[in-house]
Amino acid sequence: MPSVSGSVPSGLSTMPSRATTSSGSRGSTRARSASRGGLGAGLVEIARVPLRDPATAVMADPQVAEARRFCVRCEKPVGRGREGRPGRAEGFCPHCGTAFSFLPRLGPGDVINGRYEILGALAYGGLGWIYLARDRNVSDTVSDRWVVLKGLINTSDADAMASAVAERRFLVELDHPNIVKIHDFVEHPDPRTGTPVGYIVMEYVGGQSLRDMLLARRRDMGQRALPLPEVLAYGIEILPALDYLHDRNLLFCDFKPDNVIHAEEQLKLIDLGAVRHVDDLTSAIFGTPGYQAPEVGTVGPSVASDIYTVGRALAVLSLDFRGFSSTYANRLPDPAEAPLFAAEMSYHRLLRRATHADPERRFSSAGEMSEQLLGVLREVLSAADGLPRPAVSRQFTPERRAFGTDAGEVVMGLAGRSWGAGGGIPPGAIAPAPPAVSAALPLPQVDVLDPGAGFLASLGTTDPGELVHHLSNAPVRSVEVALRLARARIERGDLAGAAADLDRLGAADPYDWRVDWYRGLLALTANRAAEARVAFDAVYDALPGEPAARLALAASAECSGDRALAARLYDRVWRVDRGYLSAAFGLARIRFLTGDRAGALAVLDQVPDSSSQHVAAQVAAVRASLPGLAGATGPDDLLRASARLEQLGLDVERQTRLTIEVLEVALAWLRSRQAPGPGTRILGHELTERGLRFGLEHAYRTLAQLAREPQLRIALVDHANAVRPRTLV
Incomplete structure (x- = not known):
């Protein structure tokens, strides 16, 4: 049976639409309190809905459309017209014989219980008419108190009567700012039969x-x-x-x-x-x-x-x-x-x-x-x-460290060329190693109500072997202790033992997302990225609002070759919370490798100055700015890379290594293209083959002076001699 009949005025609703019977009821009060605030915790601005003048909400001609008339017992159509004649608003169901009436029992001016003066009908719903009334006990004060009275469709309907009685029994005690207030429960004789009819009196709520x-x-x-x-x-x-x-x-x-x-x-x-x-x-x-x-x-x-x-x-x-x-x-x-x-x-x-x-x-x-x-x-x-909206998670710790941020410093090979001069490949251009991801991802927060939480807080060691010993002999057995033991086994390398622990926990509670999280960490540690992706996908299903879940799924997707999904998830994590630095590097890495160099640079530039990974991000940006890959083709790219490097303020060794990389790429680029105009300089050296070779010679000799191993020092000097302009034939 439809839930609403006729037009429902703003600020009111109707009673429930359908009754069914059941032999039992299952339920639990597993609920936890949620903090309240403005709409959307103050994050969303929604136009105010003005309160409606209650008197304007009263129906001028309260009727129930024939198409919405159904028997309250068998739910079959009643009161329908035939052959051009309107249907009866009162009568008996031709199918089951139950009496029906779609006429309001109360009219303007009726006074209920000597207190509530009816102004008229507001709406008609599944359990009856809804009326607007003025509370005479408070109407002569500062302002009228408008209330709503809900009656019954039919006093012979036992289900409807039981529902009204249930409301009277316990709902008057409810007191919550987001729940309509029940003021009273009163009775009034039916004007037609004299039979008492119950009415619930509640606050009038304007709006829509x-x-x-x-x-x-x-x-x-x-x-x-x-x-x-x-x-x-x-x-x-x-x-x-x-x-x-x-x-x-x-x-x-x-x-x-x-x-x-x-x-x-x-x-x-x-x-x-x-x-x-x-x-x-x-x-x-x-x-x-x-x-x-x-x-x-x-x-x-x-x-x-x-x-x-x-x-x-x-x-x-x-x-x-x-x-x-x-x-x-x-x-x-x-x-x-x-x-x-x-x-x-x-x-x-x-x-x-x-x-x-x-x-x-x-x-x-x-x-x-x-x-x-x-x-x-x-x-x-x-x-x-694009504005970050971070929040402290009640489910996860922050990420333990950022993964995929390795700066990939240039080192020298004995073959006479620099390792890592890869034409502008940013740090970690290849997907990070799954075990490194496992060691960096956030961890589930310990449930402080768990019986073993106190014991876990007392553990003073971080050595995985010692932890396995202490946890295996813990004085208390609990889910948190078992999860910590599984984690310690993963960190120790006992993956089979950790898998057995997690299987036991999963069998005891197949709905605990923490088991899936540790299964994902275990799979990454074992270099099984596809298996980790399945586990973290299950966590994302359970906790769709957690950036940590999206980060873990992004990393496992990247490690298993799905760059599209990884980039999409990294982007969402980074946009909402700039604390997840791994997401920034992951997104930049994938954008660069898929040809979006500008997008990669934009993300790297968003890593804040205060971040421990700011320098790594700028080193990555220097490499991403170099020509040779991702559509970088002109001397302007070299100039931008040079300017970034000069502003970094790195220590001498790191600055020199990165200088070598930039000059090597510039030299390779110059050989295959027409020389730029005179006066163009890169890192203080003229953008000509002779100028770049002088710069490289100086950089290699600087590194040689810093080298601690004699063999490496000799190799660097040999390379400096080989790259000098005078060695050209």
Whole structure:
């Protein structure tokens, strides 16, 4: 049965749309608190939605369209017209005999419980009419207090009555800034039958529902989705409200865009008619097709099914999602069908986890989902404007060291030519060695609530052999101790022992992403990059908002030969957090090797002066500026490389080695091209063969003076003699 009948005024929503029965209910309060802030944690500016004058929201002629009239019991059409005659608004279902009425029971001027004066009907939903009223007890003060009364479709409907009673029993105690406040529960005689009818009294929330905002964008702008940053901000803002409910063993059950109001600068979760306790095994379960998790009908609602509804709601708001309750009722579109998913991998993975067919694969709590949503939002915003938005991760340490930054210093070969004068190849132009990546990647943070956390903090050694001994004989057994033991075995080189440890942990908890992370580190240490990629891909699925997960997948993709994926992920990591220096070098490396020299230089120049890798980045930029590769063809390239080198301020030995590399490349370039105009100088030497040879001779002799080994010193002097201009024939 449809969830809404007729037009829903701004600032209001309807009751849950459909009731199903279940013999049980599964759920858990694995939720963790998520910090609150402004919309999108203050990262997204969204126009304020002005509060609507409540009096203007009242329906002038409250009717339910015939196409939206269904029996509350069998859900078959009722009250339909035939042969040009309008259908009856009241009567009995011809299929099951259940009485129906689509007429408001209350009208303007009615006073409920001697306190609430009805102004009129606002909307009609799955459980009945919604009315606007003035609270007489506070109306004569500074301003009126407007409230909303929700009644029932039919007092003979046991499921609807039970739902209302459930609201009265525990919802009046809820107090959260993002949840509509329930003020009271009152009864009033039905004017037709005299039978008492229950009404829930709640605060009036102005503004617009997210569904109304989506429909307005379609109507006014021809766009079938809200901007992704806005959608992510809405999710981040409203998930703490669900977390609040879950912490109190309550399930919302019917989350959808209709049930979220944006009023001024705040979001409010409304329509609590489907809320139930996690251990409620008997009450009817309300939900909406297209949003409700597939397992609810058999095992009942849970925290995981609430997470599912949020994922579906985000998808509806962000995609041109026609067919979400039919074609895509139990799945998301593929990236080929949804360009947004192709462009935003992290967002796609977030929704895939939130709406996974296996409830155990979904986020364990609304707080966890909110944390990952915030990470995805940072990534999306930084990708759009290039401004970093770093944040301290609660899941990972920083990277232990930067990988792929080796400066590749020029050294001398005894054959009489410089090693490393590679025509401008930047440091680490070849993919970094997988074991070096394994030793540099971030590590999962230790869970301070783990029984072994204190023991791990007391360990005073870093020697892998000693750690294996201490951890194998630890006085406490826990997951964190077992993970640390596996890591120590990897660092010691006992890969078989580490694999056995991780297999045991994976068998005990197949949903622990940390096991996959250490499996990835193990595979890299063993030079099995393709296997590592599979493991880190699983971590990225579990933690789509974590830059560390994207970095690990990028590195393993690069090591296994997939430069396209590696570059895409390195770029996203570097844009959001300049602390991941490995991402900068990886992105520059791949851009250079694929012909984008300007792009490589742009990334290297973004490494800040304060970074320990700033000099390495500039050395890389010097090499990337040299002609011979990646489209560098003119003397201007040599001049730029020379200027960069002169500004570096390296020590004498490193400066001389890099000078040799630049002059060697310049000499090779000069021999194959027409000489530039007179007066052009590179590192203080004229850009002629004679000038460059003099410069090389001087540099080789300088290195010879610095050499400690006699054999190398002799080789350098011989090379200086060989390169002098007078040796030319």
